[in-house]
Amino acid sequence: MRPTDIRDPQYFHKVVDCQWACPSHTPVPAYIRLIAAGRYTDAYLVNWESNVFPGILGRTCDRPCEPACRRGRVEEHNTGKPEPVAICRLKRVAADHKDPDVGQRLHAMLPATRPRNGKRIACVGGGPSSLTVARDLAPLGYHVSVFEADPKPGGFMRTQVPRFRLPEAVIDEETGYILDLGVEFVGGRRIDSMKALLAEHYDAVFVGCGAPRGRDLDIPGRQEAAAHIRVGLDWLANVYFGHVTKVGKRVLVLGGGNTAMDCCRSARRLGGESVKVLVRSTFEDMKASPWEKEDAQHEGIPILPCRVPKAFLHEGGKLVGMSFQIVQSVYDDKGRRKLVPTGEPDEIHACDEVLIAVGQENAFPWIERDCGIAFGEWDMPVVDKVTMQSTLPHVLFGGDAAFGPKNIIWAVAHGHEAAVSIHALLSGGNPAQRPPPATHLMSQKMGIHEWSYDNDIVRDERYAVPWSEEAKKLASIKVEVELGFDAATAFKEAQRCLNCDVQTVFADKLCIECDACVDICPMDCISFTGNDEEAQLRTHLSAPALNLAQDLYVSGPLKTARVMVKDEDVCLHCGLCAERCPTGAWDMQKFLFQQPHAGSGCASKAKEAA
Numbered sequence: 001m002r003p004t005d006i007r008d009p010q011y012f013h014k015v016v017d018c019q020w021a022c023p024s025h026t027p028v029p030a031y032i033r034l035i036a037a038g039r040y041t042d043a044y045l046v047n048w049e050s051n052v053f054p055g056i057l058g059r060t061c062d063r064p065c066e067p068a069c070r071r072g073r074v075e076e077h078n079t080g081k082p083e084p085v086a087i088c089r090l091k092r093v094a095a096d097h098k099d100p101d102v103g104q105r106l107h108a109m110l111p112a113t114r115p116r117n118g119k120r121i122a123c124v125g126g127g128p129s130s131l132t133v134a135r136d137l138a139p140l141g142y143h144v145s146v147f148e149a150d151p152k153p154g155g156f157m158r159t160q161v162p163r164f165r166l167p168e169a170v171i172d173e174e175t176g177y178i179l180d181l182g183v184e185f186v187g188g189r190r191i192d193s194m195k196a197l198l199a200e201h202y203d204a205v206f207v208g209c210g211a212p213r214g215r216d217l218d219i220p221g222r223q224e225a226a227a228h229i230r231v232g233l234d235w236l237a238n239v240y241f242g243h244v245t246k247v248g249k250r251v252l253v254l255g256g257g258n259t260a261m262d263c264c265r266s267a268r269r270l271g272g273e274s275v276k277v278l279v280r281s282t283f284e285d286m287k288a289s290p291w292e293k294e295d296a297q298h299e300g301i302p303i304l305p306c307r308v309p310k311a312f313l314h315e316g317g318k319l320v321g322m323s324f325q326i327v328q329s330v331y332d333d334k335g336r337r338k339l340v341p342t343g344e345p346d347e348i349h350a351c352d353e354v355l356i357a358v359g360q361e362n363a364f365p366w367i368e369r370d371c372g373i374a375f376g377e378w379d380m381p382v383v384d385k386v387t388m389q390s391t392l393p394h395v396l397f398g399g400d401a402a403f404g405p406k407n408i409i410w411a412v413a414h415g416h417e418a419a420v421s422i423h424a425l426l427s428g429g430n431p432a433q434r435p436p437p438a439t440h441l442m443s444q445k446m447g448i449h450e451w452s453y454d455n456d457i458v459r460d461e462r463y464a465v466p467w468s469e470e471a472k473k474l475a476s477i478k479v480e481v482e483l484g485f486d487a488a489t490a491f492k493e494a495q496r497c498l499n500c501d502v503q504t505v506f507a508d509k510l511c512i513e514c515d516a517c518v519d520i521c522p523m524d525c526i527s528f529t530g531n532d533e534e535a536q537l538r539t540h541l542s543a544p545a546l547n548l549a550q551d552l553y554v555s556g557p558l559k560t561a562r563v564m565v566k567d568e569d570v571c572l573h574c575g576l577c578a579e580r581c582p583t584g585a586w587d588m589q590k591f592l593f594q595q596p597h598a599g600s601g602c603a604s605k606a607k608e609a610a
Helices: 009-015 017-021 028-036 040-051 054-060 087-097 102-109 128-140 168-179 194-198 232-240 258-269 290-298 408-426 487-494 516-520 576-580 603-609
Strands: 120-124 143-148 184-187 204-207 229-231 250-254 274-278 307-315 318-331 337-341 347-350 353-356 395-397 438-443 502-506 526-529 552-554 563-567 586-594
Touching: 009 017, 009 438, 009 586, 017 028, 028 040, 028 087, 028 487, 040 054, 040 087, 040 102, 054 087, 054 168, 054 408, 087 487, 120 128, 128 143, 128 168, 128 204, 128 408, 194 204, 204 408, 229 232, 232 258, 232 353, 250 258, 258 274, 258 290, 258 353, 318 353, 395 408, 502 563, 516 526, 516 576, 576 586
Parallel strands: 120 143, 120 204, 143 184, 204 395, 229 353, 250 274, 250 353
Antiparallel strands: 307 318, 318 337, 318 347, 438 586, 502 586, 526 563, 552 563
16 A cells, blocks of 8 residues: 555544534544533534534534444443434534633634625525525625524524524524624515525525425325324424414324424323324334434334325314334345335324424426526535535535435534635635645644643543423423533543544654564554555454555565554544654654634634634
8 A cells, every 4th residue: 555645634533533424524522521621612612614504513412423433342331232423512602601701702703894895695495594694704705695484593493493492592692693794584475486586686695595395295185184183394493483382182104214203292281191102114214313213212203114004094073093004124235225015914003283394305496497596406406515505606506405305513614615606606616626634633642641631532432411390390492401420420421532632643653663663553553564455454464454445554665675554444543653663653642633614714713713
């Protein structure tokens, strides 16, 4: 193998598993260290620069960072399952414990707001992707107008996420920081014609209207019992606006995603005495996040898998139950799933009300098909996955409106990318030529055996987030369930982080091949061996490097013609190799990676905070 080029900004970025997995590339270990140091406001600022909504995401994020967490694959667990660092809930710690004057510091982080440049941007929808575009472009002098059908900003964060998961005050606060940048928010205006909007001569239009339509279920009895059957997405919005204040005593929720979990937990709080979730897939294959399923079960809601709805049962126009076929999942050699009936008798479940949460669809009846925007599969707009542009270059899409339903953090990432494209497009540049990320490597050496970070490997298992005693009663839909970590528990959970952004950097010119680093490495991830092709090299290391998704760190040839090979997959970043090395061939260097945003952003000041 060729020597690893650590100058490639993506090499060490990939080693920081959590940041690599985060769509907006939040520098996770950096803000966790700040929390451990009690610097909550600085931790909040680092988050805000990347993901825009730390308090919201600290409660609702789908957490792609946590399955990637190195902690979950390098330690043994009494529970028998991976226990990653509670990255998401630590984000909430930063939001909950930050200083009251954080708004002033947010503005100070940004470059001085430039004079209006005469360019006007329209954002359709007031959700996370549109608000991210506005946050990035307003300080650069653009006049950004955000159009939202509802009276307040936030989109589905406000209307479809229940208050027992996300208090409205948090939404008001974090959307307010963006509007305070001089963004024009036009609430109560639904855009019903793209042609009419284009006729208002905006320099760019960003469509971030989400996936506003819940899928229905067309099976026998649907029309006859329609008065007692609701589409879950619409039902959640009606709960938020106060149009729905109670449910039937026996409620069935159909679907296996996070919307289904929000529906069943909301139904319990609105008077449902018997609430069940029935899903076509197995429990393991459900699309809902594991913690969402666990929370529903903790509230006494059974989840019944492998049930395919067959019919709504009704008597005299009144819903009395549903019938379900029992199936099993069978997979072919390509991993494709097929639901096969088991032959068991159909199940009948009595009910008074049914909430359908079997998926979401995009709805673009307001975009005329002759306005220059091409549509493709599933009647979705054709969108460039890099620039977020449609076939009408100055019309861009993001969030669920671009590629279908995902989650808030993906919507934020799309907003950042779209803002980069808009700024390039309106500055005479090429949106396809993306600016490079900002990276920095800095030694953490403070002495012969001392580092500027705590490299002790804590053995603690993941700490549980406490629940509100009042919320456990399920008496109110507005009482937040999770309390969040207190400062003491936050410190202990933060100490579980392995500091994956502090890299083991090797200087082959200084190595005398004494093998001291090999002897002391607790994970057997360092080897000195003859070079070979990667597939063969992976098999004759101190411990075979079996995870092909993580790279091997390979040095140049040493004096004996051997090479140093480190398996990045299981390295603990403990620094023992650097402490033991007699020549300083190993060093621990903090790696900073910042995804570029529109204009100069606040990279330098966020870098100082980290």
